[in-house]
Amino acid sequence: MIILKLGGSVITHKEEDTPTVNHENLKRISREIRESSIQKLIIVHGAGSFGHPYAKKYAIGDEIKDSEDLKRKIRGFSLTHHAVNELNSIICEYLRMQGIPAMPLQPSSFILTQNKRIQSADIRLIKKYLDMEFIPVLYGDVVLDTEPIKMAVLSGDQITTYLARKLKPERVILATDVDGIYDKNPKKYPDALLLEIVTSKEEIETEETTVDVTGGMGGKVNELLDLLELGIESEIINANQKNNLKKVLNGEKVTGTTIKKRNYK
Amino acid sequence: MIILKLGGSVITHKEEDTPTVNHENLKRISREIRESSIQKLIIVHGAGSFGHPYAKKYAIGDEIKDSEDLKRKIRGFSLTHHAVNELNSIICEYLRMQGIPAMPLQPSSFILTQNKRIQSADIRLIKKYLDMEFIPVLYGDVVLDTEPIKMAVLSGDQITTYLARKLKPERVILATDVDGIYDKNPKKYPDALLLEIVTSKEEIETEETTVDVTGGMGGKVNELLDLLELGIESEIINANQKNNLKKVLNGEKVTGTTIKKRNYK
Numbered sequence: 001m002i003i004l005k006l007g008g009s010v011i012t013h014k015e016e017d018t019p020t021v022n023h024e025n026l027k028r029i030s031r032e033i034r035e036s037s038i039q040k041l042i043i044v045h046g047a048g049s050f051g052h053p054y055a056k057k058y059a060i061g062d063e064i065k066d067s068e069d070l071k072r073k074i075r076g077f078s079l080t081h082h083a084v085n086e087l088n089s090i091i092c093e094y095l096r097m098q099g100i101p102a103m104p105l106q107p108s109s110f111i112l113t114q115n116k117r118i119q120s121a122d123i124r125l126i127k128k129y130l131d132m133e134f135i136p137v138l139y140g141d142v143v144l145d146t147e148p149i150k151m152a153v154l155s156g157d158q159i160t161t162y163l164a165r166k167l168k169p170e171r172v173i174l175a176t177d178v179d180g181i182y183d184k185n186p187k188k189y190p191d192a193l194l195l196e197i198v199t200s201k202e203e204i205e206t207e208e209t210t211v212d213v214t215g216g217m218g219g220k221v222n223e224l225l226d227l228l229e230l231g232i233e234s235e236i237i238n239a240n241q242k243n244n245l246k247k248v249l250n251g252e253k254v255t256g257t258t259i260k261k262r263n264y265k
Numbered sequence: 266m267i268i269l270k271l272g273g274s275v276i277t278h279k280e281e282d283t284p285t286v287n288h289e290n291l292k293r294i295s296r297e298i299r300e301s302s303i304q305k306l307i308i309v310h311g312a313g314s315f316g317h318p319y320a321k322k323y324a325i326g327d328e329i330k331d332s333e334d335l336k337r338k339i340r341g342f343s344l345t346h347h348a349v350n351e352l353n354s355i356i357c358e359y360l361r362m363q364g365i366p367a368m369p370l371q372p373s374s375f376i377l378t379q380n381k382r383i384q385s386a387d388i389r390l391i392k393k394y395l396d397m398e399f400i401p402v403l404y405g406d407v408v409l410d411t412e413p414i415k416m417a418v419l420s421g422d423q424i425t426t427y428l429a430r431k432l433k434p435e436r437v438i439l440a441t442d443v444d445g446i447y448d449k450n451p452k453k454y455p456d457a458l459l460l461e462i463v464t465s466k467e468e469i470e471t472e473e474t475t476v477d478v479t480g481g482m483g484g485k486v487n488e489l490l491d492l493l494e495l496g497i498e499s500e501i502i503n504a505n506q507k508n509n510l511k512k513v514l515n516g517e518k519v520t521g522t523t524i525k526k527r528n529y530k
Binding site for chain 2: 110
């Protein structure tokens with residue numbers, strides 16, 4: 001079983017202020033999944049331009065100032081969920097058009113966070129859907145939180161690593177719009193090198209310009225390195241490149257960063 | 266707290282073969298809910314023309330004949346869910362337009378049935394949403410089943426009575442397209458009388474023409490009578506009549522059938 005995270009920047013036009021689907025990518029990506037040899041798969045997708053503008057506008061996850069602010073945030077929570085659910089519906093339709101039995105599972109209906117980290121989630125149903133050869137499709141969503149913030153934004157990344165810990169997939173694949181992890185910010189340094197393999201936190205942290213500051217990739221890598229300690233390897237690939245996703249689902253090598261144990265052979 | 270069931274025949278054009286929303290009713294009903302004095306409310310809605318054609322076509326809940334049939338049913342399950350989720354999104358949008366903080370909760374992501382009856386459902390999150398003054402909105406959906414049928418259609422009615430048992434609302438309201446329960450089939454017998462109060466199963470079962478055969482109302486009544494034994498009263502009203510829903514939410518008397526204990530005063 002593989003857990004595939006589809007980044008919000010791949011499936012939506014993330015730079016847009018209003019929800020905008022990347023139909024071209026979605027069509028191609030759905031076809032690549034269908035054409036691959038993968039049988040058991042969980043898909044988690046980001047919210048991209050469907051989630052971020054709302055979550056930001058209503059400051060979901062920030063401290064609640066007063067009862068007026070709470071009311072406003074509750075409204076924003078409802079609107080944010082509506083938008084990400086809409087994106088999820090569109091994605092599942094693309095998958096279904098390829099004959100993939102996509103089954104959406106709404107995170108906000110069964111996941112609770114504590115200070116923005118998943119506290120509880122009953123994943124027995126996800127397992128059941130998988131056993132029946134559905135393709136469960138989860139997504140970045142807003143969820144209730146046990147702390148005074150009461151509400152939190154739950155990223156697709158966090159769902160991915162949570163599910164990986166619980167379900168022990170063979171691999172985790174992060175389909176993004178970049179080639180992988182670089183030793184420096186490639187936008188700033190033309191001589192930045194793509195790290196084909198990352199085996200430990202030290203490799204990342206010793207770099208002067210960590211990927212943390214170059215678009216949030218650092219946080220992802222740290223979570224993937226935590227997974228590696230549980231024996232779960234992961235790959236970061238550029239899904240904007242045609243057939244990259246199909247190949248990596250098939251176990252073929254593509255340009256990207258693999259997070260794996262060092263091979264001492 | 267009140268649990269309000271919106272019948273599929275009220276919010277959709279149920280006679281249609283293809284999903285068709287009753288926009289006029291939805292707009293009016295949303296306004297009536299907003300104009301009422303109700304604070305804590307759970308809404309459960311039926312699937313109407315969004316669910317039944319698919320569920321029927323793919324015979325979800327019927328015996329699975331072979332692996333081909335299973336594949337077909339899995340596809341049908343995914344399609345049926347997509348359709349009811351779409352209806353739910355539309356309903357929640359109408360509610361939000363009235364300023365009602367509707368929060369959809371996907372039954373198929375946290376409810377499991379055993380031979381078509383709810384076996385397990387974690388309702389802690391529903392309680393949390395209620396406590397925060399969201400209006401949780403659930404709906405008739407397809408769900409996984411533990412028996413060899415593997416998949417089942419879960420009606421909004423069953424969700425309603427399940428939640429009522431667990432959450433002990435003050436009242437349960439069934440908003441339908443008929444005035445209530447009659448002593449005979451009103452379509453067949455012009456002298457049929459509306460039963461304003463039903464207090465026991467005997468009252469229904471002694472009738473020659475039970476409502477069971479006149480459109481599934483009998484099954485509903487039996488479930489509501491079971492709730493009455495737990496002390497939960499319920500009302501069946503005609504939500505096609507303007508202001509009926511608003512009045513009944515406010516505790517006013519409208520034409521309809523009340524399922525309540527006999528008053529010996």
